[in-house]
Amino acid sequence: MTVFYDPTGSRYGMPTYPYRMAPDGLATRRQLRAAGLRPAGQEPVCQILWRRGKRVAYLYRLDLAKPKRTATPAQREAITKALRARRTCAVCGLVQPYYIPRRYGCCLDCHGGH
Numbered sequence: 001m002t003v004f005y006d007p008t009g010s011r012y013g014m015p016t017y018p019y020r021m022a023p024d025g026l027a028t029r030r031q032l033r034a035a036g037l038r039p040a041g042q043e044p045v046c047q048i049l050w051r052r053g054k055r056v057a058y059l060y061r062l063d064l065a066k067p068k069r070t071a072t073p074a075q076r077e078a079i080t081k082a083l084r085a086r087r088t089c090a091v092c093g094l095v096q097p098y099y100i101p102r103r104y105g106c107c108l109d110c111h112g113g114h
Helices: 029-034 073-087 108-112
Strands: 016-018 046-050 055-061
Touching: 029 055
Parallel strands: 016 046
Antiparallel strands: 046 055
């Protein structure tokens, strides 16, 4: 698919490559995350187009990426409380092993009793 080969960016506004043809030293957000990295505020330097141009993936420079941030103990505690609240039934007050469906507003046992 050489139609998407535009290393100068004249056709697509930024350097563009076909699927699996991007230069080394670049990664998508998902690839950065898998490597324990984050874009760290940098803008994408190029893109990959495939599936007739309907799919796009932006690429970031690996040398500018930084390690992912870790949550502080207070943030982890807040997340734990928020997730527990999502499992607590508003009707019976029991903590369920699953998230309470928003459409019901109560656990499945309480919803079945109505």
